[in-house]
Amino acid sequence: TARVAAVEATSEGIRWTFSPMVDIARDARWGRIMEGAGEDTYLGGLIAAAYVRGYQGKDLTSPTSMLACAKHYVAYGAAEGGRDYNTVDVSDRVLRDVYLPPFQVAVEAGVGTFMSGFNTVQGVPASANRKYLTDVLRGEWGFRGFVVSDWNSIGELIPHGVALDAKDAALKGLTAGVDMDMSANAYASELVDLVKEGELAESVVNEAATRVLRIKVAMGLFEHPYTDESRAATDILTPAHLELAREAAEESFVLLKNEAVLPLKPDASVALIGPLADSQDDMLGEWAIRGDAKDVVTLRKTLSERLGGRLHYAKGTEIQTDSEAGFAEALAAVDRADVVVMALGESRFMSGESFSRTNLDLPGNQRKLLQAVLAKGKPVVLIAFSGRPLTLPWEAEHVPAILAAWFPGLQAGPALARTLFGEVSPVGRLTASFPRSVGQLPLYYNRLNTGRPAPTDAPNQRFLSSYFDERTTPLFPFGFGLTYTQFEYSAPEIVGQPNVAALASGTGAFEVEATVKNTGVRPGTEVAQLYIHQRGTSVARPIRELKGFERLTLAPGESRTVRFKLTGKELAFWNLDMKFAVEPTELTVWVAPHAEGGKSATMRIKP
Incomplete structure (x- = not known):
């Protein structure tokens, strides 16, 4: 998929992407968990390397090579309380064991650029942290590319409290090892004066510029600065690319529960209910940017074509509302069907940057609608759309089949329909633990033991490591995923x-x-x-x-x-x-x- 992304993007002249995000994320409250590889360091490194190889290809001078950027360096995913941009304070050992390795693997894979993070690391903002930007990244790992700041993170050194003004921020960012200032404009406005006033050696500016130019030379941008514009007509959304999009979606689905409901019988009549059953825009997920919702094939459209009059659709409710105005129509659709498919979950703008949540239940009154549907006694399949693990303890107890579908993209409908009817079997596995309650977060499988481990995960084991009111294990653990066999x-x-x-x-x-x-x-x-x-x-x-x-x-x-x-x-x-x-x-x-x-x-x- 990264190779296809590079082919399509470069056909429009885009030769640099701010991806992959290789932050380890152990807290589902943090919205940007959707962008990365989850909670495991080993897996995170493998996926980082695959992205780098896919984007950059075998030859940076190729017109289809897109420069990769490993972000957000470093430990951005450990934001306290799961609140985006928040403080990070972890030990050297945890950094070395957990958060740094995927970045090192990206360097070993040949990544061309790094992006410094918004967060502090041990009291020092990541975009002014010479220890990790220079001593580790370049000194220990031998990184030869350049570092770009995240959006305005040089300017944000001022509210962090380590810089008094833009000149101070520019000085600290550049000398720490950030070569390019994204959007703050502090370098452009302040570096000349810093050199003239003797506060900054010109050689430091030259070295940063050389790192950027070195990459441009390696990509052949001076010899071939322009893109063949005719490629866009032949390289974007080709049949082969759309087929890959469908296959990638199919392989991402994780079957969390199945009590002999799936796969659906080919002659079944289906009630399709929920605000995400026909939402083209939400299938794109966050950061779609130029993605066009009209290119999305929804589950409703696919099932309509497949089932004809055997499909009974009702939206039922909105993603975030208390109104039950659509409940009656939804329940009437249930009455006409053999089986019910519920398309519930988050909107695309509930996960991603700045979308931290303290409640990970199904939003609005979606659970209430689900309860009303279940009361009808028909078999129910819950398709949960989200960019993160949700808290689904009630659903896991009462709904006979649950499929985590994330935000499956342009081919959402065909991929889901083929999975529901057993033309393909679910093969996805969880890269992040699903909590029973937000009170368990951060939650991750590769934790240290305690000196008082409880023999079971049961609540209220006094003087042992347990919760008074909740089990200690996840609802669905890392690596979990069912299929249509055993x-x-x-x-x-x-x-x-x-x-x-x-x-x-x-x-x-x-x-x-x-x-x-x-x-x-x-x-x-x-x-x-x-x-x-x-x-x-x-x-x-x-x-x-x-x-x-x-x-x-x-x-x-x-x-x-x-x-x-x-x-x-x-x-x-x-x-x-x-x-x-x-x-x-x-x-x-x-x-x-x-x-x-x-x-x-x-x-x-x-x-």
């Missing part, structure tokens, strides 16, 4: 017994293997996930860490063995002395369908 996992086996010295030198490795079997009656695709946990180390390690996954498609009754290779790279962490090292440990491994499942095996890794 799978069974064997216990994992560990093959090999390297020691720390061999792992640290790069000569040692071992494998973890397990057998996965399709125990259902339909073909299906499973994502087998490898998790590890280390004990006996110099610092506490997460209760589980994702270290690999493999996607496999199995026929009914078919089994296959998955094998994962582990090396020192996967086992190393920032230890007590802040060294990235492998330590002697008791290692537990799981091959599992999600972060809370699977059987385990344990081994000792000795010095």
